[in-house]
Amino acid sequence: MIEQSVNKEILEDGVPMPGRIWAVLSSALTIFMSCIEGSIVNIALPVLATQFNVSSSASIWIVNGYQLMTVMCLLSVSFLADLKGFRKIYLSGIALFVIASFLCAVSNSFSMLVICSAFQGIASAGIVGVNIGMLREIYPKRLLGRGIGLNAMVVSVAAVSGPSVAGAILAVASWHWLYAVNIPFGILALILGYRFLPRNEKRIKAEFDVWGAVLNALLFFLLIYSLMGYAHGEKPIFVIIQLVALPFVAVIYYRRENKMKNPIFPVDLMKVPIFSRSIFTSNCSFAAQMLVLISFPFFLQYVAGKSPAMTGLLITPWPVAVLITAPIAGFLLEKIHPGILGFIGMTIFACSLLALTFLTADSSSLRITLNLVACGIGFGLFQTPNNTTIVSTAPANRGGAASGMIGVARLMGQCFGAALVALFFKIVPDQASSIRICQYIACGFAVIAAVLSLSRVQYAVPGEK
Secondary structure: OHHHHHHHOOOOOOOOOOHHHHHHHHHHHHHHHHHHHHHHHHHHHHHHHHHHOOOHHHHOHHHHHHHHHHHHHHHHHHHHHHHHOHHHHHHHHHHHHHHHHHHHHOOOOHHHHHHHHHHHHHHHHHHHHHHHHHHHHHOOHHHHHHHHHHHHHHHHHHHHHHHHHHHHHHHHOOOHHHHHOHHHHHHHHHHHHHHHOOOOOOOOOOOOOHHHHHHHHHHHHHHHHHHHHHHOOOOHHHHHHHHHHHHHHHHHHHHHHHHOOOOOOOHHHHOOHHHHHHHHHHHHHHHHHHHHHHHHHHHHHHHOOOOHHHHHHHHOHHHHHHHHHHHHHHHHOOOOOHHHHHHHHHHHHHHHHHHHOOOOOOOOHHHHHHHHHHHHHHHHHHHHHHHHHHHHHOOHHHHHHHHHHHHHHHHHHHHHHHHHHHHHHHHOOOHHHHHHHHHHHHHHHHHHHHHHHHHHHHOOOOOOO
16 A cells, blocks of 8 residues: 555655655665675775785775775766666665675685675665665655755764674674675665655656766776875876876866766756855865874874774764764754855864864873764764755756765765875875874865855755745
């Protein structure tokens, strides 16, 4: 009965209750499965390097292959969702993720595991690139902020629980179960999604641009690889070739997309000031976050002399604070303009990052914890209104493109932040100094994000009362 109501009543204003609960559960299971995979596998890399007799640097390809394929495919898959419907692409992404997880679990060679992880990345693009757009179909417009806040909470739960889940699995079973654990959750999400996710019909009428998809993948491959290459010791000649090729590919791709009525890279949406500012704000915020999340553990262990276990405990309050704050921001968004709420969040975040630079080897664990809690509160207050603005600004038939850009902004910001950490760790010999530089730069990115967020107050957000 519920299934029929979901199928027939679509859904100008969300999925009716109680079907909405099951649709949200399917979405939550899916995004949790996709987000926790990276943090689980990170913990297992030393085990995998030993298992397959490869170097530590080579083992990172298991994670890099996943991330690289996700960002290379994200916009193309999001565009396909606008063509074929969110539901079809989302369910296909879940199904492919389950299959790829099974293949990872039965891999008997390093090469096979890397290839299967790359397929997981493609599947993740089908999940991450459509997830926010799907929430727009599930929730009534007036409750969309709450839905995106809940989504941010699920992502934070994945970040908090990933290391613990990995440790628990590895304590009682082999590494294969790190992948096999996805299978029952994926199947449950697939069943619930098939029954309760809305069959949205707000699609664009266009042909899939194959050459545009190829150029999109090539552009992001060159962009990420050139960012990471020098910092990770790749031969300079290869980095130079990538940097030379990058602007040519970018120009060709932009010119092609600018001529398209419905481009894969949403040039049309990027011309809308509130949309483009929100994307750049997201870039800056995630770059700031990654700069600190990667560099600060080195401060805790190498400068403050904390153990790895204590370092994990001290870092945990950050995502826990996001977990608590993000849903609250969804409720506040119904009363406060997202530009103002985002500005408040990024200002708290920037001040907290600046306070990190005053920590010393003698700073108490309580002071460190409170400082990181403040970082999480600021980031949580920012993330929900910013993502809500991005998806609300796009026309209904371009929801996939908007959802894809949210993922691209996050991944590119994280990649840029990680590359800067690796770069400064390489060129600044003194460990404490390189960590401090990363913190100052992170603070600068947060200030830019705060200013950009406040500049959006002059624009009305669709759906505002």
